[in-house]
Amino acid sequence: MQIAIVYKDDHKAYCLAQKIGDELSSRGSSSSILGFYQVAEDNCPPADLVMVLGGDGTLLKTARCYAYRGTPILGVNMGTVGFLSSIEPYQLMECLDDLLNWEFSLEERIMIEVSLKRGERELFSGLAVNDAVVRTNTSHTILLTLQVNGKHYTNYLGDGVICATPTGSTAYSYSAGGPILDAALPALVITPICPQLSGARALVVCSSKQIDLELRSDYSAFLSLDGAEDVEIQRGDRVLINQSSLVTRLVQLNNVKHSSEVAAQTIYKRGMMRVQ
Structure with missing residues (x-):
C-alpha cells in the first residue's frame, strides 16, 4: 500500500510524519512525506491514501491538490479545531491496522x-x-x-x-x-x-x-x-x-466519533463559553 503523508510546517508534525513513515515501512507499506509548502497540483505523489497531519488549512490545500486523483484523505488533527479531521494524533498508531486493511468508510464532500x-x-x-x-x-x-x-x-x-x-x-x-x-x-x-x-x-x-x-x-x-x-x-x-x-473523499474510521459530531459539539461549547 502506498501512502502519502502531508504535514503542517512545524516540528511536532514533522516528527510524527517521520515516525509514521518508519512504522509503515516496518509493515511493508511505502510512504511519501511532504511538507505543507511542498504539496501542489503538480507535486502529488501517487498514493492509495493520503494522511494529513495538520489543521483544516493543511487538509483543504491537500484536498484541492488531490481532487483530480480522487484519493481518500485521512485528517489527523494537529490544528486548533480540526473540523475536517477524523482522528487525533494519539489515535493514529492504534488505527494503522484499520487503515492498512481498508477498514473504514468514505464520506464524499461536494466541491465547487x-x-x-x-x-x-x-x-x-x-x-x-x-x-x-x-x-x-x-x-x-x-x-x-x-x-x-x-x-x-x-x-x-x-x-x-x-x-x-x-x-x-x-x-x-x-x-x-x-x-x-x-x-x-x-x-x-x-x-x-x-x-x-x-x-x-x-x-x-x-x-x-x-x-x-x-x-x-x-x-x-x-x-x-x-x-x-x-x-x-x-x-x-x-x-x-x-x-x-469532483469530490473530496474523507476517511471516517468506524470506531472514532464522526467529524460532524465533533464540529457540532465544538460550536455548542463555544456558544456556552460566550454565555458564561
Whole structure:
C-alpha cells in the first residue's frame, strides 16, 4: 500500500510524519512525506491514501491538490479545531491496522468550481472545498449583484459575500451568521459579510444551480478560495460558481466519533463559553 503523508510546517508534525513513515515501512507499506509548502497540483505523489497531519488549512490545500486523483484523505488533527479531521494524533498508531486493511468508510464532500470573468475572458479558475469569498479590499462597502441560474435574485451592500459548501458552512460562513448545513446536503449557502441592510440574510440554494456574483462598485475587491488565494476583482467582473464533478473523499474510521459530531459539539461549547 502506498501512502502519502502531508504535514503542517512545524516540528511536532514533522516528527510524527517521520515516525509514521518508519512504522509503515516496518509493515511493508511505502510512504511519501511532504511538507505543507511542498504539496501542489503538480507535486502529488501517487498514493492509495493520503494522511494529513495538520489543521483544516493543511487538509483543504491537500484536498484541492488531490481532487483530480480522487484519493481518500485521512485528517489527523494537529490544528486548533480540526473540523475536517477524523482522528487525533494519539489515535493514529492504534488505527494503522484499520487503515492498512481498508477498514473504514468514505464520506464524499461536494466541491465547487469557481471562475472569474472579465467580459468573455476568463482571468482565473479554481476548486474549493469550503468556500469562495468576495470581499472588499478597503474600508468601504462594496455592491455585489447575485444571480441564480441566470435570474437576478438580490443585491448585497456590505463587506462582501461568502458562497459555502456544506463543509464550509461551519467555517467563515458560520462566523458571518450563516446556517450550518448537513454535510450530505446537496446545497450551497450564500452569506453576506457585514451587510449594511439588516434585512440581508443568508440564502440556501440547490448545489446544481449556478451562482453569479458581479461587482458593481469602483472600490477594489478580492476573490479567495478556501482562504488560500487572493485574486483582485474590478468593477464589472463576474464570479461564477458551480458544483464540481469532483469530490473530496474523507476517511471516517468506524470506531472514532464522526467529524460532524465533533464540529457540532465544538460550536455548542463555544456558544456556552460566550454565555458564561
